[in-house]
Amino acid sequence: MTSRSPSPIGGSIRFDNVVMADDKSATAIRDAVRRGDLSAAEVCREALASIERLEPTIHAYITLCPERALEAAARVDASPRRREMPLAGVPVAVKDNLCTAGLRTTAGSRMLGSFVPPYDATVVRRLEEAGAVVLGKTNCDEFAMGSSTEHSAFGPTRNPWDPERTPGGSSGGSAATVAAGCCPISLGSDTGGSVRQPASFCGVVGLKPTYGRVSRFGLIAFASSLDQVGPFARSTRDAALVLQVVAGADPLDATTAPEPVPDYESAVEGPLGGLRVGVPSSLLGSGVDPAVHDRFEEATRALENLGASVREVELPHAAYGIAVYQVVANAEASANLARYDGVRFGFRASGPASLAEMYAATRGQGFGREVKRRIMLGTYALSAGYREAYYQKAQQVRTLIRADFDRAFETVDVVALPTSPTPAFLLGERLQDPISMYLADVFTVGPSLAGLPAISVPCGKTSDGLPVGLQLVGRLFDEPTLLRVGSGLENSTDFKT
Amino acid sequence: MSHPLSQEEVTRIAALARLELTPEETRQLAAELGQILAFAGQIASLDTSSVAPSDNWITQAPVERADEPRASLDAGVALANAPEKAHGLFITPGVLPGRVTGDE
Numbered sequence: 234m235t236s237r238s239p240s241p242i243g244g245s246i247r248f249d250n251v252v253m254a255d256d257k258s259a260t261a262i263r264d265a266v267r268r269g270d271l272s273a274a275e276v277c278r279e280a281l282a283s284i285e286r287l288e289p290t291i292h293a294y295i296t297l298c299p300e301r302a303l304e305a306a307a308r309v310d311a312s313p314r315r316r317e318m319p320l321a322g323v324p325v326a327v328k329d330n331l332c333t334a335g336l337r338t339t340a341g342s343r344m345l346g347s348f349v350p351p352y353d354a355t356v357v358r359r360l361e362e363a364g365a366v367v368l369g370k371t372n373c374d375e376f377a378m379g380s381s382t383e384h385s386a387f388g389p390t391r392n393p394w395d396p397e398r399t400p401g402g403s404s405g406g407s408a409a410t411v412a413a414g415c416c417p418i419s420l421g422s423d424t425g426g427s428v429r430q431p432a433s434f435c436g437v438v439g440l441k442p443t444y445g446r447v448s449r450f451g452l453i454a455f456a457s458s459l460d461q462v463g464p465f466a467r468s469t470r471d472a473a474l475v476l477q478v479v480a481g482a483d484p485l486d487a488t489t490a491p492e493p494v495p496d497y498e499s500a501v502e503g504p505l506g507g508l509r510v511g512v513p514s515s516l517l518g519s520g521v522d523p524a525v526h527d528r529f530e531e532a533t534r535a536l537e538n539l540g541a542s543v544r545e546v547e548l549p550h551a552a553y554g555i556a557v558y559q560v561v562a563n564a565e566a567s568a569n570l571a572r573y574d575g576v577r578f579g580f581r582a583s584g585p586a587s588l589a590e591m592y593a594a595t596r597g598q599g600f601g602r603e604v605k606r607r608i609m610l611g612t613y614a615l616s617a618g619y620r621e622a623y624y625q626k627a628q629q630v631r632t633l634i635r636a637d638f639d640r641a642f643e644t645v646d647v648v649a650l651p652t653s654p655t656p657a658f659l660l661g662e663r664l665q666d667p668i669s670m671y672l673a674d675v676f677t678v679g680p681s682l683a684g685l686p687a688i689s690v691p692c693g694k695t696s697d698g699l700p701v702g703l704q705l706v707g708r709l710f711d712e713p714t715l716l717r718v719g720s721g722l723e724n725s726t727d728f729k730t
Numbered sequence: 731m732s733h734p735l736s737q738e739e740v741t742r743i744a745a746l747a748r749l750e751l752t753p754e755e756t757r758q759l760a761a762e763l764g765q766i767l768a769f770a771g772q773i774a775s776l777d778t779s780s781v782a783p784s785d786n787w788i789t790q791a792p793v794e795r796a797d798e799p800r801a802s803l804d805a806g807v808a809l810a811n812a813p814e815k816a817h818g819l820f821i822t823p824g825v826l827p828g829r830v831t832g833d834e
Contacts, residue, residue, distance in 0.1 A: 349810070553776065556773050560773075578813075586824075596748055600749070629784075632783060635784065682784075
């Protein structure tokens with residue numbers, strides 16, 4: 234079993250005193266805890282200690298819950314079911330827009346700065362029932378709106394490979410803590426690239442499942458036709474392990490799909506002979522960093538050496554993805570965020586004498602700059618006189634974007650793209666220019682708009698040592714193929730990161 | 731071509747969104763929204779006259795369940811995060827200004 238280039242911050246920080254000194258994968262921890270070679274409590278204490286060492290540099294967490302984690306670990310150690318638990322004793326970090334009963338959940342916003350959910354998100358419940366131990370809630374852009382984690386009301390997260398740079402976003406904390414080696418797996422949410430892009434910037438695996446594959450009950454809603462929960466891991470095998478636990482229909486989320494959940498863990502084993510990989514070369518011209526371009530070409534060559542055939546595909550409407558996404562996602566956000574009105578939960582402005590004034594003051598003071606910008610855009614795009622020109626039109630172009638992928642999948646099994654056109658950018662670099670920030674998602678919004686599964690896997694580094702990600706997009710519900718291709722690349726002898 | 735929205739337009743949208751903005755925010759948003767809307771407006775050039783919108787394309791048939799009572803959140807739990815509460819109810823300012831203080 235291999236675990237790729239684990240940590241940028243040094244190999245001395247994790248689990249050094251225990252049996253799997255050279256393999257800190259979720260699978261290895263799970264196996265050791267099941268065998269009794271290691272206790273969940275011991276693993277938990279190591280993980281908490283490494284977080285304590287690195288948190289001043291990385292700031293991956295909004296809330297840590299050491300006592301809750303140690304209690305959960307003790308329950309795993311005492312459980313008669315321990316030997317059957319698919320994630321026995323595995324430490325996990327959870328993005329702070331996923332509800333955790335009794336544990337503060339802020340979505341990175343002042344609006345929810347003291348919100349304590351009365352219930353668990355279904356994905357959190359499933360992880361804990363599988364024996365995983367939640368260490369804390371990770372930092373993110375406010376309400377998951379952003380590509381750098383700089384739009385968090387709790388300050389930015391820093392990239393473990395270079396603390397002057399962003400880890401990406403919006404799930405930057407979840408990506409950074411896995412990259413730094415503090416825990417082997419984490420959960421994020423991906424609306425237009427918020428799992429894949431930070432995975433790429435931090436050199437880890439990030440998977441956005443098919444729309445409907447994973448329950449969103451307890452996920453704080455941003456854009457309901459796009460949001461999906463997905464795992465971060467340091468290997469595709471570990472990502473498969475997490476997906477196995479969280480995927481599947483949920484009576485509490487009517488948008489979950491009834492399709493049976495396949496065996497993702499065995500899917501990573503298959504050969505790549507006969508696989509057809511599509512590359513939309515026309516999209517890879519201007520705006521793509523030369524090092525990203527080079528790593529992308531090396532990755533597609535490595536796939537050929539593994540037996541896959543690479544051919545051209547056309548995605549003629551992909552260039553409109555960001556424009557469509559800005560309209561659709563923000564229109565949905567403006568509706569979803571209407572619930573934050575200072576009445577039932579969250580922040581309330583003090584002073585206003587009427588209900589309407591209280592609503593406006595609460596929202597004006599409780600939301601940050603990017604969230605207000607997006608609510609305004611979405612409200613504009615849905616307002617009388619503009620709805621047809623923006624929202625309706627965007628939903629029509631969305632149909633064209635999806636049809637492009639349908640046509641591509643008539644001749645190929647996966648579409649390969651860079652995850653992001655650049656490696657991690659500097660903190661502050663794009664904060665004053667919203668459109669440049671939005672363009673970080675240029676390759677990830679298309680699959681989101683089409684509801685398709687997509688994975689980002691590490692495919693080398695720039696000359697400055699910054700990670701680069703390869704994105705693979707699959708047919709609806711074809712996560713097994715994405716995991717198989719990602720695993721093939723990880724194990725490829727002519728493809729070393 | 732990007733041109734800023736008028737401040738009046740920004741104020742009108744903010745009222746629809748129930749967002750109180752400072753004069754500085756209104757000024758900034760006029761410019762930024764103009765820019766972003768111009769960027770989003772590039773889709774106007776595409777011919778979509780025969781294209782169906784993507785509404786509801788992925789959801790299943792309506793999901794129904796038996797209309798039977800079942801447990802829900804206890805009132806105390808539901809109220810736990812409320813900014814202001816009393817007697818098992820959410821407390822808000824009055825709908826009409828001055829109703830509470832009686833000065834109008």
